[in-house]
Amino acid sequence: MTATTAISLPALRGAGAATTRSALAQAVPPLVVGALALVAWEALVRVLSIPAFLLPAPSAIVATLVTDVGLILSAAQVTTAAVLGGMALGSIAGIVAAFVVSLFERAASTILVLVAILSCAPVVALAPIFNQWFGASNLMSKIAVAGIMVFFPVMVNTTRGLLRVDPLHRELMLSLSASPLQLMLFVRIPGALPALFDGLKIGATLSVIGIIVAEYFGGTANALGVLIANTAALSQFEQTWAAVAAASALGLALYALVLLLERVAMPWHHAMNRT
Amino acid sequence: MSTTTLSGRRIPASAEPVSAPPRGRRGWPRPAALQYLAISVGLIVAAAALWEGYKLLGAATGGKIPFTDLPLPIASSDLAMPHLWTIIGALGAPASSATSESLLSYLLGETSVTLREAAYGLLLGSGLGVLLAIGLRELPMVSRGVMPWLVVSQTIPLVALAPIIVIWVGGLGLPSWVAVTIISAYLSFFPVTVNTLRGLNSADPIHLELMRSLNASRLQTLTTVRIPSAIPSLFSGLRLAAIASVIGAIVGELSAGTGLGIGRAILSAAYFYSTGPEKLFAAVLVASLAGVVFVQIIAIAESLVLRRRTQ
Amino acid sequence: MTTSPTDTGVATTTAPAISLRGVSKVFSTSSGPVHALDDITLDIEPGSFVSLIGPSGCGKSTLLRVIGDLIDPSEGVVEVHGRSAAAARKARDYGMVFQQAGLMDWRTVRRNIELPLQVQGVGRDERRAKARQMLKLVKLEQFEHHRPRQLSGGMQQRVAIARALSFQPRVLLMDEPLGALDEMTREHMQRELLGIYQATGTTVVFVTHSVSEATFLSTDVIVMSPRPGRIAEHLKIDLPAYRNDETRISEQYFAEEAKVRASLHSVLDESRRAA
Numbered sequence: 093m094t095a096t097t098a099i100s101l102p103a104l105r106g107a108g109a110a111t112t113r114s115a116l117a118q119a120v121p122p123l124v125v126g127a128l129a130l131v132a133w134e135a136l137v138r139v140l141s142i143p144a145f146l147l148p149a150p151s152a153i154v155a156t157l158v159t160d161v162g163l164i165l166s167a168a169q170v171t172t173a174a175v176l177g178g179m180a181l182g183s184i185a186g187i188v189a190a191f192v193v194s195l196f197e198r199a200a201s202t203i204l205v206l207v208a209i210l211s212c213a214p215v216v217a218l219a220p221i222f223n224q225w226f227g228a229s230n231l232m233s234k235i236a237v238a239g240i241m242v243f244f245p246v247m248v249n250t251t252r253g254l255l256r257v258d259p260l261h262r263e264l265m266l267s268l269s270a271s272p273l274q275l276m277l278f279v280r281i282p283g284a285l286p287a288l289f290d291g292l293k294i295g296a297t298l299s300v301i302g303i304i305v306a307e308y309f310g311g312t313a314n315a316l317g318v319l320i321a322n323t324a325a326l327s328q329f330e331q332t333w334a335a336v337a338a339a340s341a342l343g344l345a346l347y348a349l350v351l352l353l354e355r356v357a358m359p360w361h362h363a364m365n366r367t
Numbered sequence: 368m369s370t371t372t373l374s375g376r377r378i379p380a381s382a383e384p385v386s387a388p389p390r391g392r393r394g395w396p397r398p399a400a401l402q403y404l405a406i407s408v409g410l411i412v413a414a415a416a417l418w419e420g421y422k423l424l425g426a427a428t429g430g431k432i433p434f435t436d437l438p439l440p441i442a443s444s445d446l447a448m449p450h451l452w453t454i455i456g457a458l459g460a461p462a463s464s465a466t467s468e469s470l471l472s473y474l475l476g477e478t479s480v481t482l483r484e485a486a487y488g489l490l491l492g493s494g495l496g497v498l499l500a501i502g503l504r505e506l507p508m509v510s511r512g513v514m515p516w517l518v519v520s521q522t523i524p525l526v527a528l529a530p531i532i533v534i535w536v537g538g539l540g541l542p543s544w545v546a547v548t549i550i551s552a553y554l555s556f557f558p559v560t561v562n563t564l565r566g567l568n569s570a571d572p573i574h575l576e577l578m579r580s581l582n583a584s585r586l587q588t589l590t591t592v593r594i595p596s597a598i599p600s601l602f603s604g605l606r607l608a609a610i611a612s613v614i615g616a617i618v619g620e621l622s623a624g625t626g627l628g629i630g631r632a633i634l635s636a637a638y639f640y641s642t643g644p645e646k647l648f649a650a651v652l653v654a655s656l657a658g659v660v661f662v663q664i665i666a667i668a669e670s671l672v673l674r675r676r677t678q
Numbered sequence: 679m680t681t682s683p684t685d686t687g688v689a690t691t692t693a694p695a696i697s698l699r700g701v702s703k704v705f706s707t708s709s710g711p712v713h714a715l716d717d718i719t720l721d722i723e724p725g726s727f728v729s730l731i732g733p734s735g736c737g738k739s740t741l742l743r744v745i746g747d748l749i750d751p752s753e754g755v756v757e758v759h760g761r762s763a764a765a766a767r768k769a770r771d772y773g774m775v776f777q778q779a780g781l782m783d784w785r786t787v788r789r790n791i792e793l794p795l796q797v798q799g800v801g802r803d804e805r806r807a808k809a810r811q812m813l814k815l816v817k818l819e820q821f822e823h824h825r826p827r828q829l830s831g832g833m834q835q836r837v838a839i840a841r842a843l844s845f846q847p848r849v850l851l852m853d854e855p856l857g858a859l860d861e862m863t864r865e866h867m868q869r870e871l872l873g874i875y876q877a878t879g880t881t882v883v884f885v886t887h888s889v890s891e892a893t894f895l896s897t898d899v900i901v902m903s904p905r906p907g908r909i910a911e912h913l914k915i916d917l918p919a920y921r922n923d924e925t926r927i928s929e930q931y932f933a934e935e936a937k938v939r940a941s942l943h944s945v946l947d948e949s950r951r952a953a
Contacts, residue, residue, distance in 0.1 A: 118511070125512035145534060202406045212606075212662035213655035214613045217630075220637035221651055224644070225441045260780035267746055267774040267851075269767050270797045278793065282784040300524040305614070308529075308621050309634070317527070321622065324530030332531060340523035347522040360784045360825050 148330045153337060156330035163331075164319070168338045171303055171316040174231050175346060178238025178299045183292060185239065186246030193247075194254035194280070204251055211244035216302065219309040229312045238302035242295035246288065253287030254280050286361060289354040296350045300343040316342070415451055422448055449645040454652065457645040470646060474632060474653040481628040481654075482661055484544055485609075485616040488551025493608055495552070496559030497601070503560075504567040504593070505585065514564070521557055526618050528553075533623045547619030547628070554615035555608030562604025566597030598676075602669040609662040617654070629654045693760065694721035695849065695881045696745060701754030703740055703907075713906030714740040718754070720900065720909060724848075727875055727882045729892035729899045731938070733946055737907025738885045739853055745883060746772050746851045758849065766849075770798060773842030773880075775855040779834035781826035781841075788813065788822045791841045798845060812840035815874060832863035836870065843878065850882045857887065868894055872921060889942060893917075893935040894926060901938070903945045905952075910945045913938060 130150050136142065137149040144152065157164065193200050219237050226233040261279045270278070307317025316339045323331040354361070424433070425443020432439055441447060449457075462473035503510040529550050536546035570593045578588045620630030633654060636647040703715040714737040722728050730738040743749040745756060747763035758766035766772065773794075781790045791809040800808070813819050816836040818829075826834055835855060842850060856864045856871075872895060875882055886892050892899045896915050903910040915934050917925060925931050 118515075121508070121512035122515035126516065146538060199402075199406060202402050203410075205403070206407055206410060209659055209663060209666075212610050212659045214610075214617055214658040216614055216617060217633055217651050217654040217658075220633055220640075220647060223637065224640055224647070225447055258780065260776055260778055261782065263748055263776070264774060264780055265797070266748055267767065267772050268794050268797045269770065274797050278796070279782070282782065285784070297522050297524075301526050301614075304524045304527050305618055308526075308618060309637070320527055321530050324534060324622075329531070329534075336527045336531070339527045343523040344519065358784070360827075 144329050145327055148333055152330050153333045156334040157337065160331060160334060164316075164334055164338050167314050167316050167319045167335065168342060170231070170312060170314050171307070171339070172342060174234040174303045174306075174315070175238060175299050175342065177231065177235035178303060179242055179292075179295060179346070181235055181239035182242025182295060182299065183246045186243045186291065186295075187250055187288070189243070189247045190250035190254055190284075193251050197255065200251060200255055204248060207244065208248055211248070215240050216305040216309075219306040222306070223310055228310045234303050234306045234311060234315075237306040238299040241298040241302040245294040245298065246291040249287040249291030249294075250284055253284030256287075257283060285358050289350065289358070292350045292353075293347065296346045297343060300339065300346060304339060418448065418451060422450070446641070446644055449648060453645045454648045457643070457649045458653075470649055471653070474629065474650055477627065477632040478629045478653055478657045480544075481613070481616045481620065481630060482657060484547045484619070484628070485551050485612040485661065487548045488615060489555045489605075489609055489612040491548065492552035492555035492612065493559040493605055496556045496604070496608070497563050499556075500560050500563035500567060500597075501589070503564055505589070510564075517557065517561055521561065525554055525557070526550075526614070529615075529618050529622045533619070536623075543623040544627075546623045547616055550619035550622075551612040551615035554611040558607035558611060559601070559604040562600045562607070563597055566600030567593045569600065570596040599673060602665070602672070605665050606662060606669070609665045610658070613658045613661055629657065693724075695724040695726075695759060696720075696722040696883070697757045698745070699755045699757075701741075701744060701751045701756060703737070703744060703749065704752045715744065715751070716906035716908050718907070718909055720912070722881060722883065722898070724881050725879050726897045727884065727895055729884045729886055729896040730902060731886055731889065731892045731899060731942060732902030732907075732910070733904050733942075733949065735904040735907075736902035736945075737904070738902055740907065741902075742851050742853055742883060742885050745849075746774060770794075770845060771848050773845070773847035773850045775835075775838050775842045775850070775852040777854040777857045779826070779831075779838040781834055781837055783826060785826075786822070787818065787824050787826065787829070787837050790826060790837055791844050793841060794845045800845075808844055809840075812844050815843070815877070816840045816870065830863075832859050832867055835859065835867065839871070839874065843874065843880070846878070846880075848881060850880045852882065852884045854885050854887065856891065864891070869922070871895065876920070889939050890926075890935055893931065893938050894921065899938050901941045901945055904949050911941045913941060 133147075134149050134151060137147055148156075193203050196203075215237060218240065219233070222233040222236045226236070257275070257279055261283075262275070265275050265279060304317040304320070307315045308321050311318055313319075313322065316335050319335045320332055320339070323329070323335065421439075421441075422443045425439055428439075430439055430443060431437065445453070458471040458474075459469055462468050462470045466473075503513060532550050532553075533543070533546045536543070536549060567589075574592045574596075575588065578592055583591070616628070617630035617633075620628040621634060629650065633647065633650045636643075636650045640647055698718050698720045701715055701718040702713070705712045705714055718741060730741060732738055740749060744751050745758070745763060747756075747767040756763040758771055761769070781787075782793070785793070788806070788809045791812050792805045795805040795808060810819070810822070813822055816839060818833060818836055818840070821829060821833065821837075826837065829837065835858075839855070842852075856867050859867060868891060875895075884892075884895065893915060899913045899915060900909055901911040901913065902908065915938075917930060917934060
């Protein structure tokens with residue numbers, strides 16, 4: 093007994109230290125590749141003197157980001173608001189729908205298949221309808237598109253998570269004559285969290301795509317998607333690329349936010365992956 | 368009951384339920400086709416009832432939320448929400464006053480243009496994706512540097528590059544459908560690469576050890592162990608890619624001035640919305656159904672391939 | 679139940695803790711009905727340690743689940759402390775331990791042990807105190823705040839036993855609880871289990887594949903025969919109540935083990951001949 097303690101405790105600590113070290117080692121190659129790609133891009137543009145309409149140099153894009161910071165930030169602000177709105181709306185609706193569907197265990201798997209099929213529809217095509225309903229310059233018309241795109245992965249994943257109960261846990265709870273509510277609280281919901289967050293991660297990516305595309309269909313001039321489309325049409329390519337960079341940063345930041353939330357909500361998940 | 372044959376006895380599989388499903392809750396049987404049909408019809412009827420019910424509610428309360436003075440979030444007028452029969456009816460009517468072609472046949476024609484571009488894009492993108500995945504798998508050093516960027520690239524909105532790609536292709540003097548195909552291809556490229564690579568790396572270690580003990584070449588290991596074990600995740604990548612390729616084609620059409628395709632048709636229906644709102648809804652309906660059918664073709668291929676495997 | 683040589687006429691008059699009368703269970707499968715249990719009649723005295731042993735397919739796990747009211751019998755009556763099995767389950771008479779520990783990843787070790795108490799609505803402080811007591815019983819005090827995945831298989835199984843005992847059930851139902859452990863850990867756990875059994879005086883029903891395990895732990899060994907699952911022999915184990923590693927190498931132990939083994943082999947021979 094004491095022997096197991098003596099072995100397992102340092103082993104745990106050792107594993108923690110090893111991951112910190114290997115995390116550093118893992119970060120080096122991609123950073124090198126990233127830096128090399130940037131340098132090669134810059135060199136290529138300068139040496140071959142590629143015109144800006146084909147590909148502006150990274151330095152030129154950064155310079156534009158700096159000079160047009162006001163324009164891009166204000167456009168990013170509008171888009172960010174829409175993205176967050178779409179995430180909130182879509183995930184709340186998805187979670188509520190998942191709870192409702194998981195109540196009907198018999199029909200749930202059929203409903204899930206149908207919803208998964210439905211989710212293959214190009215939701216972005218709905219953008220013009222929402223533009224008509226809410227007005228193209230109304231943020232709601234963009235939020236609705238992103239919301240629907242987020243809804244599907246969150247709903248499908250959460251429902252699967254709620255339905256997938258370890259048979260052992262089910263038997264254990266039955267032997268304790270636990271109520272369905274207790275099964276939900278103690279087993280189903282915590283067990284569904286990983287699936288829910290997987291859905292949110294997909295949703296985070298889709299919401300940014302949804303908003304940008306919805307903005308291509310028309311909207312306030314002051315939004316990243318509109319800015320990208322308009323500056324490309326006007327041949328202001330440094331601005332186009334700067335806006336693309338801003339949109340990418342937004343996508344990354346949103347994804348990181350979901351990862352952070354995941355870690356806060358499921359500390360055991362992190363500990364589990366570490367060991 | 369006791370089925371004894373000449374060749375041998377058939378004993379029912381162990382009657383001991385190892386982790387017995389309590390109280391006859393023994394996994395759901397594969398939902399029968401009938402159940403699918405019933406629930407699909409139920410959902411469609413429910414959606415239709417919701418639509419028309421909303422319109423009735425709006426008509427009854429004068430566009431207000433019941434018991435309040437607040438307007439409904441979406442106007443229930445025939446301009447904002449045409450009756451379903453108007454939308455269906457519009458599909459049979461001529462597409463415009465200048466032609467006798469029905470709206471449905473016009474939309475299907477435009478959709479086929481879009482789906483063709485999406486299919487080319489999917490083919491191109493997934494082909495490149497599989498090749499890159501194999502390359503990354505066989506060159507682990509490169510993979511360690513590139514893989515994180517591939518993962519990151521999935522979190523950024525690649526559609527944002529669409530207008531730029533249209534310019535590039537135009538600059539090369541190529542027809543604009545090429546731009547649409549390329550946009551569609553690079554959107555479908557990433558999910559295929561990432562999923563295939565994951566699949567190639569998920570090969571059973573026992574099989575890999577077996578191949579090593581047989582002194583098999585890398586190529587042999589790749590073709591006999593790694594690629595077969597990558598098929599399921601390749602297909603899940605393909606399904607995501609198919610969805611992305613349709614979105615890519617529609618977005619490409621918006622950015623490129625092709626004048627053809629369902630994306631353009633939706634845009635022009637939106638432009639002439641006030642003279643015929645039902646046309647926009649009809650176009651979106653056709654586009655959505657076409658997208659679903661397109662992706663389901665991949666799903667059906669997947670189930671055929673994977674079913675043969677489990678038999 | 680007949681009088682046994684060890685019980686010198688004391689226990690024979692007490693009411694049985696568990697009593698089965700003509701219990702049968704038929705599963706319907708795609709290849710026709712399977713008689714998992716056929717006309718089982720058995721009395722289990724309070725405070726006894728009863729092992730169910732037999733070849734696979736003899737219905738020993740099914741029998742355990744029928745006693746625990748996780749499966750309804752097709753025929754027959756199960757009484758536990760004079761009530762139906764369902765009433766006993768609702769009165770929280772059963773602690774269950776399975777082959778897999780079935781701990782919940784999202785709970786710490788201590789909170790896993792608290793689960794049954796939480797289901798029963800015990801207040802937080804009392805829960806915590808009882809869980810700590812149980813941790814001491816299974817000698818895992820230092821691991822209170824660990825995550826289940828951070829423990830070895832044997833330690834996880836000890837947590838599962840602590841969880842089952844946390845609310846002092848009158849009956850402990852164990853389905854091959856040591857089956858997934860390696861030989862060394864297994865023998866260690868057998869000693870621990872005996873210690874816990876002697877300390878708590880719980881009635882134990884224990885499913886196992888191992889003749890030596892059954893002999894070492896039990897007061898009674900029920901040898902079962904397959905297809906249909908029947909009781910072939912009810913053996914009393916003639917060993918002192920207090921057992922330790924010395925017991926394992928005693929003549930008396932070898933004699934008792936040989937008795938169980940002989941009985942099991944005759945069952946195996948018979949089922950082979952029948953087939």
